[in-house]
Amino acid sequence: MLMTHLPDTGSASHSVPANSPAGAAWQRQGKLWSSLKEVCELLRIPAPSSASGTDEELQFQHMQFKTGQRIHTIGQPFDMLYIVNSGFLKTVLIDEFGSEQVLSFPMKGDIFGVDGIHGKHYTSEAVALSNCDIILVPFKAFSALGKTHAELESAIYGVMSRELVREQAMISALASLSAEARVARFLVFLSQRFTEMGYSGTQFNLRMTRHEIGNYLGLTLETVSRTFSALNAIGLVAVDQRSIVIHDLQALKTLRRLPPSRSRAKQLAAKALAKQQLAGA
Amino acid sequence: MLMTHLPDTGSASHSVPANSPAGAAWQRQGKLWSSLKEVCELLRIPAPSSASGTDEELQFQHMQFKTGQRIHTIGQPFDMLYIVNSGFLKTVLIDEFGSEQVLSFPMKGDIFGVDGIHGKHYTSEAVALSNCDIILVPFKAFSALGKTHAELESAIYGVMSRELVREQAMISALASLSAEARVARFLVFLSQRFTEMGYSGTQFNLRMTRHEIGNYLGLTLETVSRTFSALNAIGLVAVDQRSIVIHDLQALKTLRRLPPSRSRAKQLAAKALAKQQLAGA
């Protein structure tokens, strides 16, 4: 039930590959090791101006996870940061009442596991929503790099600060936006993210369920479904199950509240009627 | 109107005080400089095991702000982190529609300004809710310390990670808790924070308005007021304007939804009546 498929790669998981780089580093599963430069590109931070030759040896291990597998669990001792090379995930918190809270949907170029630094244990768990290729970054080795490369250090701070700003935007959205606006902005977020990854920003498939979206946005799955239908009805998007086509990105960005629709007009009419009856009685 | 009272202390704001420490470093306003050790204590992180003697010279400047003054504004170039030595503040974000969002209420021992690291500009503003004594920490100087003191560096990461975890808890609360639970937990948060600062955790004064609390919790000021009244009515707290007395901290911690009260019973009764009338008509 727990499906705790955790690395059983033994101890030397963050050292230089024993049997050398150049050769058969590509396998059935894809790439197995990445250089620091590749990791920096993935994170969209400037790569260090490789001064010392020894750096080039430093490689970060990849690991593959299948849909449903957990990358780390709550309470597990922290030692790694994780960077998504491909695939889709969710990170989940369990609150004091035992209910789940989806915190993010990491995808290519995203980092996760940062919550474990403070407290030395992960406070969230990460679950693969599709087959994933994840780069393992031993935190100790990574922060040690900061000492030799000043630019890299400030970049690490920058990555953490970026996460903070992202979460602040989420707080603001949860605190002040209507259900429609939250769902619309979620689509905008996905669109931008897919564009960044080099895919179509106007046509894509959702990798998560309505339940997961709703949980993430502080809504029920029914509200998410209804809102998708409503956005579909006014032509801003075409939604069919998991498939999304975005027709008016700009409108989605600035949407605050849906225009009163047919069904709403009906509701209002019904209420007015009831009132007349009350007054008449 | 903008009240942008920013440091006009010139360039050398983070160097060793010109006219030496020991002497009249205490003024009408309080302490003017703090050592690294004091800063670490304030942040609740281990102080570096002062190896090199020169470190002892390194001092961080204090600055006083009066109620209403801004410590930094949105868009202002980032160069400082701020640590609260005394007083109360709020940090505020402006979303794309121009509405404000309160993100935190920093108080003694809290750090703020971290959102500015990524992007080199602050994305939020910080406003003093009372007279404040703030320690200015030039980010460059601070991160440079990480290189010489390994423990300090990981502590800096730890502080940022702690902020991330705090924001995650906020997201979870906003997404899943009822208005009552949010207000109750807000009081618990204040109680714990006051206790940590050495004040009473059961009796304190709010430093922020209902409007600010509501904005912070994603509620209207009326809902906050009503919820305070309700918590007051069932005896969990005594609320009178800004003064709070906590009677049952444990109940506040685990509160999910308020038991149906007198006034609610009234509402229900009224509805039932209306229904009968409709049926009768």
Added chain:
DNA sequence: CGTTAGCTTGAATACCTTCAAAGTAGGTGG
């Protein structure tokens, strides 16, 4: 002592949830 910002409370209503039922899609075993 008047003015203003903040707080409380009531009533009406909008928004979102809850409960319920039926439809769709993908995978597995007969």
Added chain:
DNA sequence: CCACCTACTTTGAAGGTATTCAAGCTAACG
């Protein structure tokens, strides 16, 4: 290959929670 099962999605109707609008109140400050 089809039937079945399960997980996911859609939609409707009823109901509850929080908001909005409004009015009166309190307290601080000049």
